[in-house]
Amino acid sequence: LDSVTKQTRLPDAVRVVDASENADTRSVVDRYAAGALSGRLIYQAATPGLTAQRNAGIRAGRPDIVHFVDDDTVLDSRYVESILREFLADPEGTVLGVGGMITNLHRHRVPIAKRAFMLDSPRTGRVLPSGRNPCVVDVQSVTEVDWLSGCSMSFRRGVFETFSFNEAFKGYGLGEDVEFSYRVRQRGRLLVAPEARIEHLQSPTNRMTMPRYTYDEIVNRARRVRARTGCLRMRWFWWSVIGQLLALAGASVLDRSAVQRARFRKGLAAAWTVLRDAIGSDDGDRFRAASRE
Numbered sequence: 001l002d003s004v005t006k007q008t009r010l011p012d013a014v015r016v017v018d019a020s021e022n023a024d025t026r027s028v029v030d031r032y033a034a035g036a037l038s039g040r041l042i043y044q045a046a047t048p049g050l051t052a053q054r055n056a057g058i059r060a061g062r063p064d065i066v067h068f069v070d071d072d073t074v075l076d077s078r079y080v081e082s083i084l085r086e087f088l089a090d091p092e093g094t095v096l097g098v099g100g101m102i103t104n105l106h107r108h109r110v111p112i113a114k115r116a117f118m119l120d121s122p123r124t125g126r127v128l129p130s131g132r133n134p135c136v137v138d139v140q141s142v143t144e145v146d147w148l149s150g151c152s153m154s155f156r157r158g159v160f161e162t163f164s165f166n167e168a169f170k171g172y173g174l175g176e177d178v179e180f181s182y183r184v185r186q187r188g189r190l191l192v193a194p195e196a197r198i199e200h201l202q203s204p205t206n207r208m209t210m211p212r213y214t215y216d217e218i219v220n221r222a223r224r225v226r227a228r229t230g231c232l233r234m235r236w237f238w239w240s241v242i243g244q245l246l247a248l249a250g251a252s253v254l255d256r257s258a259v260q261r262a263r264f265r266k267g268l269a270a271a272w273t274v275l276r277d278a279i280g281s282d283d284g285d286r287f288r289a290a291s292r293e
Contacts (some may be wrong), residue, residue, distance in 0.1 A: 051173050106137055
């Protein structure tokens with residue numbers, strides 16, 4: 001909130017959608033509402049769950065542009081101004097969403113094996129047929145992408161007349177931002193504006209353990225891919241999981257730490273969950289129907 005108060009273009013309204021178990025967030029909001037964000041800051045209590053909270057905030061407001069930023073981010077002073085500039089430069093309305101540049105992510109070398117198994121790509125901001133989604137890093141100019149990060153994404157209000165966040169993603173909702181923004185991408189353009197700089201500090205509160213992250217990443221990605229949005233296909237998902245499990249097995253042998261062994265076990269459990277659901281459940285069909293709402 002402190003970085004919001006320093007924007008060169010203050011947002012018309014700032015809505016904090018809170019599902020905390022205590023009153024700490026409310027007290028912080030009240031302090032800012034009585035000061036630098038007086039008349040702009042709104043507190044809204046909501047049912048826990050990231051996608052449910054996003055949908056609740058959308059229903060409660062009617063701005064022309066809806067910005068989403070996480071509570072563990074710090075915005076550059078020109079963040080809002082830079083995002084709005086890209087929308088204003090597109091009077092035809094073909095740009096449906098704009099994201100900022102996350103400054104504490106950096107480009108890395110992509111091993112050939114990861115490329116071969118569709119686990120990563122040197123082309124950042126792409127959604128691969130396996131469902132993997134390399135982050136946008138270090139771009140120097142406005143860049144068209146396939147998805148936007150949930151910690152920094154803005155959409156035209158009209159997007160929400162057609163799309164809503166998929167509440168089949170419960171709790172932390174790993175991958176919900178990719179699932180939503182990639183659906184929107186099928187109807188229009190998504191951009192990342194490098195001048196809209198934002199730092200994502202990733203608070204440790206409510207963060208998953210690495211083994212749990214491994215499990216949820218595979219299971220949630222399978223549910224996205226099963227919807228067959230755009231280029232997504234299950235055969236490439238399974239190809240990527242083979243590569244992922246081989247990498248996890250190798251890491252557990254070389255590292256021999258309890259965490260690496262647990263990650264491998266969780267990876268196997270996730271693959272079994274996806275296979276079981278595909279054979280004997282209509283969960284994929286329910287998820288696909290929700291995704292197309």
